[in-house]
Amino acid sequence: MTDDRFHNCIQRRFRFVEDAKLLRNGRQVSMPADGSDSQATASSAGATFHFRPPLGVKVQELDSWATSEQSDVTVKVLAMDSPVPEAALHSGEAWLFEGPKSKDMNSEETIRTMQMQGCTILQHGTRMVIFTLTEDRIVPILKTMLEAFHLEREVGRLESELAENWSDWDEDIPLGIVFGERQLGTRARLVEHHNAVRRFRSRLERLSPAIHAPHVYPPTYASQASERYRERAQLAHRHEVLDGQLQSFETLYESCAQRASDYANARTGHILEWVIIFLLVIQVLFYSFEILTSIEESAATPPKNIIQSAE
Amino acid sequence: MRYLSIDVLRMVAIFVMVWVHFLENLSGVESSITGFGAPLFSFLAGVSYCLWIEQQRERLSSEAISKISIRRGLFVFGVGIAFNVLVWLPEDTFNWDVLTLIGTALLILNASRHMPDYVLLMAAGSSIFVAPMLQGLADYNSYWPENYYDGGLTLSGILIGYFVVGYFPFFPWISYALVGYVLGRRLFTQETALRIDWKPVCCIGLGLLLFAFGLHWLSSQLGGSFAASAINRQVLSGWKMYPPSVEYVIGTLGITLLMFGGLLHFIDGSKQPERWERRLSLTRSFSRYSFSIYILHHLVHIWPLWIFALLRGEEPTAYWRVAMTVPYSAGLATLFLMGLTLFLYCRGDRTPVGMERAMRWLCD
Numbered sequence: 109m110t111d112d113r114f115h116n117c118i119q120r121r122f123r124f125v126e127d128a129k130l131l132r133n134g135r136q137v138s139m140p141a142d143g144s145d146s147q148a149t150a151s152s153a154g155a156t157f158h159f160r161p162p163l164g165v166k167v168q169e170l171d172s173w174a175t176s177e178q179s180d181v182t183v184k185v186l187a188m189d190s191p192v193p194e195a196a197l198h199s200g201e202a203w204l205f206e207g208p209k210s211k212d213m214n215s216e217e218t219i220r221t222m223q224m225q226g227c228t229i230l231q232h233g234t235r236m237v238i239f240t241l242t243e244d245r246i247v248p249i250l251k252t253m254l255e256a257f258h259l260e261r262e263v264g265r266l267e268s269e270l271a272e273n274w275s276d277w278d279e280d281i282p283l284g285i286v287f288g289e290r291q292l293g294t295r296a297r298l299v300e301h302h303n304a305v306r307r308f309r310s311r312l313e314r315l316s317p318a319i320h321a322p323h324v325y326p327p328t329y330a331s332q333a334s335e336r337y338r339e340r341a342q343l344a345h346r347h348e349v350l351d352g353q354l355q356s357f358e359t360l361y362e363s364c365a366q367r368a369s370d371y372a373n374a375r376t377g378h379i380l381e382w383v384i385i386f387l388l389v390i391q392v393l394f395y396s397f398e399i400l401t402s403i404e405e406s407a408a409t410p411p412k413n414i415i416q417s418a419e
Numbered sequence: 420m421r422y423l424s425i426d427v428l429r430m431v432a433i434f435v436m437v438w439v440h441f442l443e444n445l446s447g448v449e450s451s452i453t454g455f456g457a458p459l460f461s462f463l464a465g466v467s468y469c470l471w472i473e474q475q476r477e478r479l480s481s482e483a484i485s486k487i488s489i490r491r492g493l494f495v496f497g498v499g500i501a502f503n504v505l506v507w508l509p510e511d512t513f514n515w516d517v518l519t520l521i522g523t524a525l526l527i528l529n530a531s532r533h534m535p536d537y538v539l540l541m542a543a544g545s546s547i548f549v550a551p552m553l554q555g556l557a558d559y560n561s562y563w564p565e566n567y568y569d570g571g572l573t574l575s576g577i578l579i580g581y582f583v584v585g586y587f588p589f590f591p592w593i594s595y596a597l598v599g600y601v602l603g604r605r606l607f608t609q610e611t612a613l614r615i616d617w618k619p620v621c622c623i624g625l626g627l628l629l630f631a632f633g634l635h636w637l638s639s640q641l642g643g644s645f646a647a648s649a650i651n652r653q654v655l656s657g658w659k660m661y662p663p664s665v666e667y668v669i670g671t672l673g674i675t676l677l678m679f680g681g682l683l684h685f686i687d688g689s690k691q692p693e694r695w696e697r698r699l700s701l702t703r704s705f706s707r708y709s710f711s712i713y714i715l716h717h718l719v720h721i722w723p724l725w726i727f728a729l730l731r732g733e734e735p736t737a738y739w740r741v742a743m744t745v746p747y748s749a750g751l752a753t754l755f756l757m758g759l760t761l762f763l764y765c766r767g768d769r770t771p772v773g774m775e776r777a778m779r780w781l782c783d
Contacts, residue, residue: 289535289536290608378535379537382537382538382541383541386541386542386545389545390545390549393549393553394552394553394556397553397556397557397579397582397583398556400557400575400578400579401556401557401558401575401579403573403575404571404573404575404576404579407571407573407575407576
């Protein structure tokens with residue numbers, strides 16, 4: 109059972125752009141303070157959304173014909189009466205499952221479904237389907253859902269990266285307590301890991317205000333959808349877990365940095381001390397040899413009185 | 420883990436040593452390869468000690484490693500003294516041959532194995548440049564009246580011989596073992612993840628060789644002034660093994676590193692190491708028996724000289740260096756090496772017998 113309206117609905121492809129000036133037709137596009145975008149309609153391509161700071165991300169809509177450009181999320185938005193017809197739902201679910209898998213997003217078999225005030229939102233992997241009651245709700249709900257999607261995606265990426273780096277970072281544990289000459293060669297790796305952990309923390313903290321944002325009062329249609337999505341994706345819990353996991357590595361690398369720095373500072377002094385030791389040893393060596401050779405010479409040459417008595 | 424490059428290098432050193440000793444002791448001739456065997460042995464002593472420590476670190480404590488190292492060092496030193504008495508006769512007990520040097524090197528390396536690389540390299544460099552001055556202080560030539568070492572039996576004479584004027588004195592020969600140990604640590608330890616990086620080894624070797632040639636050229640350009648002649652006499656005395664000049668030590672160190680780096684690249688760093696394993700399996704046997712071969716080859720060509728002279732009622736050393744002409748001594752050396760090769764081929768990978776086994780039994 110399929111729904112023709114759903115099939116004819118254009119796929120809107122979006123890409124998240126970080127800290128970049130977004131240009132369209134040679135002009136920088138900016139977002140009015142109330143979040144509305146008179147230039148972005150449900151059917152027009154090239155819409156731009158700015159997320160609230162400090163996320164530092166802008167969403168750029170890609171042209172639907174430019175299939176070579178990689179998108180981060182694909183959305184189909186339709187205005188449809190509530191309840192949404194079964195055919196449309198089935199078409200939506202089928203379309204969601206066709207999408208590419210992403211290790212950073214939920215790619216389990218189940219589709220995440222949210223329903224509120226006549227709006228139905230389906231999400232799976234990097235695809236989303238939004239059924240709203242009226243056309244005027246499309247833009248606000250699209251923006252908040254894209255932001256919530258971005259948050260989940262970022263948290264997923266952080267979780268994946270942490271899992272990938274965990275065993276590497278674990279290998280640095282001994283360096284938190286012992287750092288000597290033999291470990292000097294690992295400094296570059298330590299610096300790299302330390303910087304990676306710091307960047308990780310920075311990225312995690314950047315998401316924090318949006319993930320832990322309190323409920324908006326009075327609630328709006330879009331804010332409720334965002335809150336519901338964040339709850340379903342368990343973003344607050346996942347963020348807290350990442351925070352705790354990262355803390356242990358931050359402590360480790362602070363300790364490693366301290367040890368490496370202390371050793372490096374002491375090493376210069378050690379080298380000078382060894383140079384002085386060597387000079388002293390050489391001096392003692394020369395002095396000892398002078399004594400030894402003088403003993404040897406006197407042993408080789410008998411005293412004068414013995415020579416005279418022999419004569 | 421055994422590295423074929425080390426085995427090959429040690430086998431080369433054995434061949435050089437046997438050839439040089441047969442020609443020198445039987446015919447009194449110095450061949451062109453004289454002076455290349457001992458640096459290889461000393462250098463490889465340092466590398467092998469480092470590898471041995473790496474192998475033992477996981478199953479033995481640091482204290483146990485030290486005890487075994489001290490026992491082994493004293494064993495080699497003691498065998499060196501006994502060897503001098505039994506092979507070179509009691510008059511040459513304290514001639515400070517290569518075994519006493521290697522025994523000392525083991526003791527020194529054990530004491531300094533926790534020290535940073537730069538300390539060991541500074542020690543090596545200091546020993547090379549201090550040696551000529553100590554030789555001058557000790558009047559080196561007075562201990563070498565007829566181109567062989569004739570040390571005294573007084574305590575001061577023994578000590579001077581041990582440190583400066585003997586056949587293989589502490590200064591500067593300890594530098595080879597120290598450099599070998601540092602290189603082993605850089606190339607073969609867990610921290611370097613067994614990364615075989617041959618290029619720096621070859622570059623340093625080439626640099627040292629060029630430096631030695633540079634010093635040699637410099638000494639020829641110094642002119643006839645008092646200072647220049649003093650430098651030429653004491654410090655830059657040319658390519659000489661007795662006494663070991665600065666150019667000789669640095670140059671042979673460079674050649675050793677070049678050979679080692681090249682073998683690391685072509686053999687241990689090869690994409691098909693098993694091919695080299697099959698072809699060079701005999702080198703492993705030579706390397707495992709190097710201690711025994713050193714003693715055996717002396718017994719084989721020195722004792723007959725003494726015995727023959729005694730039977731004829733002469734001084735035991737009467738035929739030393741004058742026993743035969745070069746073709747005969749060269750032929751005997753070749754025969755010995757062929758017999759040795761055959762023995763080792765038949766012996767295969769069985770547990771070594773001889774000095775190596777005695778050392779393990781007593782010291783480990």
